[in-house]
Amino acid sequence: MTAPLLQLNSVTKSFGAVRALNGVSFDLRAGEVHALLGENGAGKSTLIKIITGAHQPDGGSIEIQGRRVAHLTPAMAHKLGIACIYQQPALFPDLTVAENIGLRLEPVSPLRKVKWSQRREHAAQLLQRIGAEISPDAEVRSLSMPEQQLVEIACAIGAGARIVIMDEPTASLTQTEVELLFNVVRELRAGGVGVIYISHRLEEIFELADRVTVLRDGESVGTRSVSGRRGNEAQISPGKGQSLLTSAPTITESELIKLMVGREVSSIFPPAESETGEVVLSLKNLGCSISGVKNVTLDVRAGEVVGLAGLVGAGRTELARALFGITPSDSGEVIFNGEIVAIRSPQEAIALGIAYVPEDRRRHGVILEMPIAHNMTMAIHSRVFPGGWLRFGTERSLALDFIRDLDVRTFGPDAPAGSLSGGNQQKVALARWLAAKPKLLILDEPTQGVDVGAKSEIHKIIRCLAKDGLAVLMISSDLPEVLGMSDRIAVMRGGTIAAMLPGKSDARDVMAAALGQASEDRGNRKSAKSLRVE
Amino acid sequence: MKRHFREFSVAAALVLGLLVLAVFAPAFYQPQPLLSLLTREAPTLIVACGMALVIISRQIDISVGSQFAVCSVCTGLLAASNVPLVLLLPASIGLGAAMGAINGLLIAGLHLPSIVVTLATMVTWREALRWKQQGVFVNLPDGLQWFGLSQLGGQWALISVAVVVLVVLAIAMKHLALGRFVYAVGSDAEAARLAGIRPQLTTFGVFVFMGALTGLAAMMNVVQSPQVDPKSGTGLELKVIAAVVVGGVAISGGRGNLWGVFVGLLLLACISPALTHLHVEAYWEKAIQGAIILLAVVADGVRSKRERN
Numbered sequence: 001m002t003a004p005l006l007q008l009n010s011v012t013k014s015f016g017a018v019r020a021l022n023g024v025s026f027d028l029r030a031g032e033v034h035a036l037l038g039e040n041g042a043g044k045s046t047l048i049k050i051i052t053g054a055h056q057p058d059g060g061s062i063e064i065q066g067r068r069v070a071h072l073t074p075a076m077a078h079k080l081g082i083a084c085i086y087q088q089p090a091l092f093p094d095l096t097v098a099e100n101i102g103l104r105l106e107p108v109s110p111l112r113k114v115k116w117s118q119r120r121e122h123a124a125q126l127l128q129r130i131g132a133e134i135s136p137d138a139e140v141r142s143l144s145m146p147e148q149q150l151v152e153i154a155c156a157i158g159a160g161a162r163i164v165i166m167d168e169p170t171a172s173l174t175q176t177e178v179e180l181l182f183n184v185v186r187e188l189r190a191g192g193v194g195v196i197y198i199s200h201r202l203e204e205i206f207e208l209a210d211r212v213t214v215l216r217d218g219e220s221v222g223t224r225s226v227s228g229r230r231g232n233e234a235q236i237s238p239g240k241g242q243s244l245l246t247s248a249p250t251i252t253e254s255e256l257i258k259l260m261v262g263r264e265v266s267s268i269f270p271p272a273e274s275e276t277g278e279v280v281l282s283l284k285n286l287g288c289s290i291s292g293v294k295n296v297t298l299d300v301r302a303g304e305v306v307g308l309a310g311l312v313g314a315g316r317t318e319l320a321r322a323l324f325g326i327t328p329s330d331s332g333e334v335i336f337n338g339e340i341v342a343i344r345s346p347q348e349a350i351a352l353g354i355a356y357v358p359e360d361r362r363r364h365g366v367i368l369e370m371p372i373a374h375n376m377t378m379a380i381h382s383r384v385f386p387g388g389w390l391r392f393g394t395e396r397s398l399a400l401d402f403i404r405d406l407d408v409r410t411f412g413p414d415a416p417a418g419s420l421s422g423g424n425q426q427k428v429a430l431a432r433w434l435a436a437k438p439k440l441l442i443l444d445e446p447t448q449g450v451d452v453g454a455k456s457e458i459h460k461i462i463r464c465l466a467k468d469g470l471a472v473l474m475i476s477s478d479l480p481e482v483l484g485m486s487d488r489i490a491v492m493r494g495g496t497i498a499a500m501l502p503g504k505s506d507a508r509d510v511m512a513a514a515l516g517q518a519s520e521d522r523g524n525r526k527s528a529k530s531l532r533v534e
Numbered sequence: 535m536k537r538h539f540r541e542f543s544v545a546a547a548l549v550l551g552l553l554v555l556a557v558f559a560p561a562f563y564q565p566q567p568l569l570s571l572l573t574r575e576a577p578t579l580i581v582a583c584g585m586a587l588v589i590i591s592r593q594i595d596i597s598v599g600s601q602f603a604v605c606s607v608c609t610g611l612l613a614a615s616n617v618p619l620v621l622l623l624p625a626s627i628g629l630g631a632a633m634g635a636i637n638g639l640l641i642a643g644l645h646l647p648s649i650v651v652t653l654a655t656m657v658t659w660r661e662a663l664r665w666k667q668q669g670v671f672v673n674l675p676d677g678l679q680w681f682g683l684s685q686l687g688g689q690w691a692l693i694s695v696a697v698v699v700l701v702v703l704a705i706a707m708k709h710l711a712l713g714r715f716v717y718a719v720g721s722d723a724e725a726a727r728l729a730g731i732r733p734q735l736t737t738f739g740v741f742v743f744m745g746a747l748t749g750l751a752a753m754m755n756v757v758q759s760p761q762v763d764p765k766s767g768t769g770l771e772l773k774v775i776a777a778v779v780v781g782g783v784a785i786s787g788g789r790g791n792l793w794g795v796f797v798g799l800l801l802l803a804c805i806s807p808a809l810t811h812l813h814v815e816a817y818w819e820k821a822i823q824g825a826i827i828l829l830a831v832v833a834d835g836v837r838s839k840r841e842r843n
Contacts, residue, residue: 363722367722367725388712
């Protein structure tokens with residue numbers, strides 16, 4: 001009996017107060033493709049970083065090929081045959097394929113003489129082994145994304161990798177490129193390599209994976225076999241592991257979605273009690289070719305919270321940035337307060353009455369070095385300070401009002417925004433825009449990285465604002481938040497709105513729409529083969 | 535007090551130095567040499583104020599020395615062809631602003647790094663001037679020196695102009711929305727943009743203003759002597775950047791004020807005469823200046839490292 005290639009036993013990892021992984025166990029066998037699935041923020045990235053040695057777990061143990069590894073570093077992971085292929089390959093674009101492979105695989109010593117013919121031949125061999133038709137002399141710059149991924153895989157093979165991690169490898173590939181990649185993955189599996197495969201595309205998982213593990217809120221909620229996908233080519237010696245494997249229950253797509261979503265929407269969210277009024281924002285086939293937003297049609301009314309759900313990369317932030325004039329839209333119409341408008345810069349958006357609290361609050365939502373009071377008046381200079389002459393008294397009283405109303409925990413309006421906790425920084429960012437008295441408030445991940453207490457306070461504030469007649473468009477990857485806060489939910493996928501759902505929808509419907517599965521078909525599927533949806 | 539710790543510590547160093555001089559070399563306080571010292575530094579202070587704005591907005595301008603020379607020579611040539619004094623000042627300021635606008639266009643408009651752009655313009659202006667003048671001094675007409683005032687009156691006039699510029703700018707940076715925009719852009723240009731500020735316009739404006747102040751400073755330098763040296767302003771950029779850094783303006787932008795720059799400049803300017811009066815060999819001047827700059831930079835490094843942790 002061979003031990004699993006990789007075994008994680010109740011691994012735990014926290015970042016500050018946030019528990020990213022909580023007792024996750026995971027195993028990978030030789031010659032299998034093990035898919036890893038979960039919502040945004042479920043802990044997939046953290047798990048990968050622990051396997052590649054980038055993060056050290058706080059608790060639990062890691063065994064590689066049956067041997068316990070106490071302190072895994074990236075260099076050790078490399079030596080032990082762990083390779084990770086990222087969505088964006090990390091190759092040197094100006095060097096040739098052979099040079100890139102050589103740099104990875106040949107010993108590092110500055111004065112070593114390079115044997116060019118040998119290097120080239122080795123590269124050609126590796127590329128041939130994975131069936132890639134790429135010239136070793138080609139500059140990496142000239143290769144397509146999947147070709148670059150193949151070069152990465154060749155490097156992994158050349159380094160003798162036994163464990164290959166693929167992090168959403170197909171996110172930017174076309175269908176034919178995906179097929180090419182899949183063939184290589186199957187080759188790897190046939191060669192006894194264990195592949196950890198991360199993807200949001202369920203059809204790929206059913207096509208490729210042998211087993212799937214679902215993570216939710218930093219915990220593993222189950223490992224299942226994927227039905228009927230056990231390939232004959234896999235070279236697993238039957239043994240204890242094998243019997244365990246076959247005994248794992250197989251899974252259907254709808255069960256998988258249920259596992260990912262799992263929890264009930266808690267009742268801690270403030271009730272929606274606002275009257276919805278006039279349409280404030282109306283989008284008609286809005287598109288932005290640079291950022292990939294296309295054909296977005298959406299209405300947001302006064303007094304309404306519209307949740308914008310979807311996976312990372314579905315185009316939600318891009319839509320917000322188009323609306324706020326950061327990357328202006330180039331097709332379709334924006335109707336604001338009944339008038340067709342063109343928003344070409346943040347100034348124009350602000351002048352219309354649009355406010356945007358960006359996603360990356362730590363970097364761009366507030367200016368960390370500046371006092372709270374300065375941050376709060378940042379967007380309203382022309383209104384509260386006529387003639388451009390600052391009135392510190394006015395500013396201070398305005399800041400004190402917001403500090404009181406939003407319950408910002410601080411020493412006072414002169415404290416720099418950087419001295420506050422994440423939740424309180426978010427309140428300052430909110431205050432800045434409330435001071436501008438907008439008609440439409442766009443919130444991008446308003447409670448990301450915010451502790452539980454501040455989170456529910458922010459929810460109350462948002463609800464309060466809607467009650468006062470503000471139209472709110474709230475982007476959130478936190479499914480319970482979207483379900484609990486929204487009057488209506490727009491689910492985005494591939495740059496456009498895939499579904500409009502009512503406020504108290506089933507989490508599974510939201511997830512299904514985000515993953516690209518028509519919700520009415522859910523549960524009717526029997527065979528895995530027929531699950532592929534285009 | 536805590537927020538202005540840096541400015542206060544530089545001021546304390548200056549006061550300490552002045553006290554040492556009062557005890558060991560009271561001759562330092564003779565009025566005429568002291569007045570000459572302040573007059574010599576008045577144009578430098580003006581340029582340093584501009585440089586402070588540039589560095590607060592997270593840019594740098596190393597072409598100010600060359601701009602200064604171009605403005606000086608052109609003003610001198612205009613004066614030599616009998617252009618009246620009232621037109622010389624706007625001409626010098628306008629020329630400086632135009633050169634600043636070129637920097638600003640390239641930096642803000644094309645997003646080029648300011649160190650490279652101003653290195654290029656620094657060399658270009660300086661070489662153009664060399665080609666034009668071949669190192670020949672420009673003789674100024676009588677009556678231009680000290681604006682036609684007495685030497686004492688001229689000196690006081692120049693010092694007053696510098697102090698007025700300093701005070702007005704210091705107040706503007708604190709009390710005008712525009713000043714706050716400069717800080718915001720220097721702290722986090724993207725955040726400023728999302729708050730509705732125009733970072734590119736702000737950066738462009740700062741460079742134009744820098745050029746205009748350099749033009750003013752050049753004029754203030756021209757009137758101090760009967761001739762214009764085409765090599766004037768050589769090394770000026772280093773002198774003012776040193777004053778700005780010693781004065782507590784963060785080289786990473788967004789932090790610092792003009793009072794600190796004023797004190798920093800005074801501290802650096804006093805070293806040379808102080809050494810003379812203390813009978814220390816003059817070649818220690820650069821070493822001491824270097825040590826002060828190093829100390830200032832290390833202090834900033836320690837502070838920002840502590841803030842990160």
